[in-house]
Amino acid sequence: MFDDVRDLYQDVILKHGRRPEHMRRLASFDATAKGDNPMCGDRVQVWVKYGADDTIAETGFEARGCAISIAAGDLMTEAVQGLNRGEVGRLFADFGDMVRTGTCPDCMGLERLKPLSGVHEYPSRVKCATLPWHALIAALDDKQEASSE
Amino acid sequence: MNDMSRHFDVDTIRRQFPILDQKVHGKDLVFLDSAASAQKPRAVIDAMVHAMETQYANVHRGLHWMSERTTDAYEAARDAVQGLLNAADRSEIVFTGNSTAAINLLAHSYGRAILRPGQAVLISAMEHHANIVPWQMLRDATGIELRVADITDAGELDFADFEARLADGRVGLVAITHMSNVLGTYTPVERIVRTAHAHGARVMLDGSQAVVHRTVDVQALDCDFYVFTGHKLYGPTGIGVLYGKRELLDAMPPFMGGGDMIASVSFERSTWAPVPHKFEAGTPAIIEGIGLKAAVDWVRGIGFDAIAAHEATLTEHALARLANVEGVSVVGRAQDRGGVVSFTLDQAHAHDVATLLDRQGIAVRAGQHCAEPLMRRLGLDSTARASFGIYTTTQEIDFLADTLVRVSEFFK
Numbered sequence: 001m002f003d004d005v006r007d008l009y010q011d012v013i014l015k016h017g018r019r020p021e022h023m024r025r026l027a028s029f030d031a032t033a034k035g036d037n038p039m040c041g042d043r044v045q046v047w048v049k050y051g052a053d054d055t056i057a058e059t060g061f062e063a064r065g066c067a068i069s070i071a072a073g074d075l076m077t078e079a080v081q082g083l084n085r086g087e088v089g090r091l092f093a094d095f096g097d098m099v100r101t102g103t104c105p106d107c108m109g110l111e112r113l114k115p116l117s118g119v120h121e122y123p124s125r126v127k128c129a130t131l132p133w134h135a136l137i138a139a140l141d142d143k144q145e146a147s148s149e
Numbered sequence: 150m151n152d153m154s155r156h157f158d159v160d161t162i163r164r165q166f167p168i169l170d171q172k173v174h175g176k177d178l179v180f181l182d183s184a185a186s187a188q189k190p191r192a193v194i195d196a197m198v199h200a201m202e203t204q205y206a207n208v209h210r211g212l213h214w215m216s217e218r219t220t221d222a223y224e225a226a227r228d229a230v231q232g233l234l235n236a237a238d239r240s241e242i243v244f245t246g247n248s249t250a251a252i253n254l255l256a257h258s259y260g261r262a263i264l265r266p267g268q269a270v271l272i273s274a275m276e277h278h279a280n281i282v283p284w285q286m287l288r289d290a291t292g293i294e295l296r297v298a299d300i301t302d303a304g305e306l307d308f309a310d311f312e313a314r315l316a317d318g319r320v321g322l323v324a325i326t327h328m329s330n331v332l333g334t335y336t337p338v339e340r341i342v343r344t345a346h347a348h349g350a351r352v353m354l355d356g357s358q359a360v361v362h363r364t365v366d367v368q369a370l371d372c373d374f375y376v377f378t379g380h381k382l383y384g385p386t387g388i389g390v391l392y393g394k395r396e397l398l399d400a401m402p403p404f405m406g407g408g409d410m411i412a413s414v415s416f417e418r419s420t421w422a423p424v425p426h427k428f429e430a431g432t433p434a435i436i437e438g439i440g441l442k443a444a445v446d447w448v449r450g451i452g453f454d455a456i457a458a459h460e461a462t463l464t465e466h467a468l469a470r471l472a473n474v475e476g477v478s479v480v481g482r483a484q485d486r487g488g489v490v491s492f493t494l495d496q497a498h499a500h501d502v503a504t505l506l507d508r509q510g511i512a513v514r515a516g517q518h519c520a521e522p523l524m525r526r527l528g529l530d531s532t533a534r535a536s537f538g539i540y541t542t543t544q545e546i547d548f549l550a551d552t553l554v555r556v557s558e559f560f561k
Contacts, residue, residue, distance in 0.1 A: 001555045004174070005508050009501075014560070040500060040516040041524060041531035064530050066498035067560070122504060 007118035008125070009067065012075075017067030020074035026060045035135030035146040037127060042069050046135040055084045059136070066128050072116055073132035079112045085140045092133045099129045157455040163540045165190040176510030179545045184330055184358060184489050184536030185514050187383045189444075196443035197385065197436050208435055209409055209426070223435050226442035227425070233445045234375060234392050235366040241398065243391040243425040244433055248357040249279040251376035251391035252324070254428060255353060256283035258401040259322065259374075261291060268321035269294035271314055271350065273306055273336070274526045275329045278519040280355045284324060296320065300526065304332040304481030308340070315348040323352045327359035327375075331518045331534065332481030333464070333489035335359065342372050351397070357381055361538075362460055362487045364453040367392055379437065383539070384444030388437035391428070398424040405430040448539075456539055460488040463537045463546060470550035476557045480532050488537035491518070494553065497560040499533040505556045506533075511549055 002009075026047040035044045042065035051057030059077040063070050080088050094107035095116075102120035104110055119129045131146075138146035163169050166188050171178045180188060200222060206215035208223045231239045245251040260283075264270070270284045274297055288295045298311035306325075314320065323345040328335050338354055345352045353374035356365055360377040367375050374397070378389040393401075403410055403421055407430035412420040421427045448456070467490050471477050476495035494502050503515035514534045517524045524530065535549060 001552070002505055002508065002559050005505060008504070009559070018560070038517070038521065041521075042500075043530065066500035068501070125500065125504065128500065 008122055010115045010118065012115040013067060013071040013118075016071035016074040020061075020063075020070050022060055022074050022077035023062060023070070024060045025062055026058060029060075031139040031142060033135050033138035033144055033146055035131045035138070037065075037131050040065075040128075042066065042128060042131055044069065044073060044132050044135050046073070046132060046139050048136070048139050051082075053084065055082050056080050056088070057082075061132060061135070063132065065131070066125075068116070068119060068125055068128040069131050072129040075113055075116065076132050076136060079109070080136065088136065088140060092130075092137060095133065096130060099126050157451070157459055159459065159540065159542050162451070163542075165192065166540050167191060167194070169540060173510040173512070174508050176508075179509075179511040179548055181535040181537065181541065181545065181549060182512045182514050183361075183538030183541070184381070184534065186380045186386070187361065187538050188540065189385070189440075190383055190447055192447045193384055193440050193443045197440040200436055200439045205436070207432055219435060222442075223433065223438045226438040226445075229442040229445040230390055230392075233360075233365070233449065234390075235368050236392055237368055238395055240424050241392055241395050243393065243398070243428045244438060245376075245389045245391050245428075246387060246434070247380070247389035248355060248376045248378040249283075249389075251378075251389050252279055252353070252355065253283045254391055254404045255324075255374060255376075255393075256287045258404045258428070259351075259397070260284075260287040260293070262402045263397075263400065264291070264293050264321045266292045267294075267319065269296050269314075269319050271296045271298060271311070271320045271323045271325075271345075273298045273311070273325050274300045275304070275306075275332060275334065275520065275523045276324075276326055277330050277355065277357070278521070279357075280324055280326060281522065293321075294319070297522075298325075300523075303483060304329070304334050304527075305483045306334075306336050306341075308337070308344075311341070312344055315345060315350060318349050320345070320348060320350040323350050324355070325352070326355045326357075327365075328356075328362070328487055328489075329481075329520075329523075330358050330489060331491050331520050331523055331532070332483060333486040333491075333536075334481060334483035335363075335485040335487060337485075338370055338372065342370055346371070358487070358489065361448075362453075363457050373397055379441040379444065382441075382444050383448060385434075385437040385440040388434045388441050393424075395424065398428070401428075403427050403430070407431045409433070451539065459539065460537055460541075463541050463543060464488045464490065466543045467535065467537070467546045467549075470546055471553070474550055474553045474557065477553060480527060480529065488541070489534065490536070491532040491534045493529065493532055494557060494560075496557050499531040501560065502533045502553070502556055505559060506549070506552060509548075509552050511545075511552060513549075 029047040044063040098104040134146035351373040375392040410430040499515035
């Protein structure tokens with residue numbers, strides 16, 4: 001019945017949406033921020049611990065939201081491991097392009113995030129995929145709150 | 150009109166809504182989002198097109214034939230709404246942009262000029278943002294108090310709490326929904342009005358949802374103000390109504406200034422037109438007014454007895470079917486409720502549910518439904534909401550329930 005939504009709900013998304021591996025609050029952390037999507041009620045908080053050279057050593061998150069936002073948060077924590085603020089910003093920009101257009105031909109480092117490319121066919125869901133990123137960027141910029149609106 | 154109400158036939162009704170033939174993702178449209186905005190019958194579409202094609206000009210200002218005809222058609226909408234609400238006088242019907250605009254008008258005009266610092270506005274915990282935020286803005290601007298009457302866990306007004314908040318006699322205005330857009334709960338409006346009046350408070354009822362589903366008689370209710378919007382009543386967007394008792398409207402200052410709302414203007418001072426025009430500055434939503442009249446006539450032609458009976462059947466059917474879908478929890482258990490059913494699904498978030506339903510052609514709303522404080526009161530982040538209209542069928546509800554079973558399996 002739902003074959004045509006498989007581009008959105010790929011197995012990877014369903015798996016990470018159902019059993020996220022990084023959904024936890026870090027016991028010790030250097031930065032944290034919340035993201036809130038008031039129109040739909042999604043909420044996320046991201047915690048970051050820095051390693052050497054201000055790169056990300058560890059990221060954890062908690063989210064109350066849909067499978068897309070939870071999977072996006074989980075995949076994000078893996079994708080940003082070892083990156084610094086500038087690199088995370090560039091990756092988020094590329095990720096944003098991908099979820100809005102479906103492709104990002106010149107983008108590097110998006111392999112892990114590719115299962116979310118199906119979101120582009122569901123414009124109202126793009127903000128679900130980007131909410132955890134907004135929270136992460138806010139945390140890296142020492143802000144407490146982000147909004148995907 | 151009695152003939153039609155005796156022979157209510159949903160197929161006949163559906164044939165009058167051109168959009169219901171549309172396919173969505175290749176599937177038949179199953180439109181279960183009428184509480185957000187209802188679809189439009191042919192009578193409304195034709196009335197608006199006909200007006201634009203044959204008798205359009207600005208209203209209340211032309212001395213020419215076209216303007217006079219358009220004015221007549223537009224003002225006939227006021228008569229139609231007077232009839233719909235059984236208002237005592239046509240001047241008690243003020244046209245606004247929608248319910249939100251009507252409540253903002255009331256908050257600005259009545260709120261600033263009539264309510265005094267130290268007085269309070271009393272709302273409930275199940276209001277739409279449109280009946281929360283204007284009062285918060287009034288509170289912050291003038292120092293009135295904003296009180297909130299709680300609801301029960303069943304999703305009904307906690308009447309003891311409501312009455313307790315009136316007890317000190319400082320509530321100047323009760324502004325409360327007639328029917329919750331999330332829970333489908335009807336509030337006990339007769340009792341609300343009686344109790345509020347006994348404590349010296351005026352009452353505004355937000356009828357955005359209720360006016361679509363049951364007869365509203367503002368004189369029998371004795372409410373002081375009643376607001377609703379056209380687009381949920383099978384009419385166009387861009388036109389809504391503020392009903393107010395004449396003596397209250399007379400005492401209220403204008404909200405917006407401009408053309409159409411004045412008696413005379415000089416650079417020293419201006420004087421106001423009588424109600425309702427005092428509150429209708431600028432060129433109004435003319436075509437939308439004509440469309441609203443067509444919608445009111447069409448709905449009254451079918452009759453609220455027939456509509457209420459049909460929707461009661463739908464609601465009962467939906468509650469029974471959804472109760473048998475594993476993992477589905479319906480939110481709210483009010484005794485007196487209409488065709489708005491919010492629910493959660495254990496296995497999936499409301500957005501995921503809505504996306505999968507959409508792919509089967511089923512349109513529901515998901516999220517907080519412009520009622521964030523209510524969601525928090527219920528301990529929820531979001532719900533999916535199926536809401537029914539005059540054209541909804543039990544087969545569509547069956548398809549919803551069957552599809553929810555599959556959605557549940559998909560996310561298991």
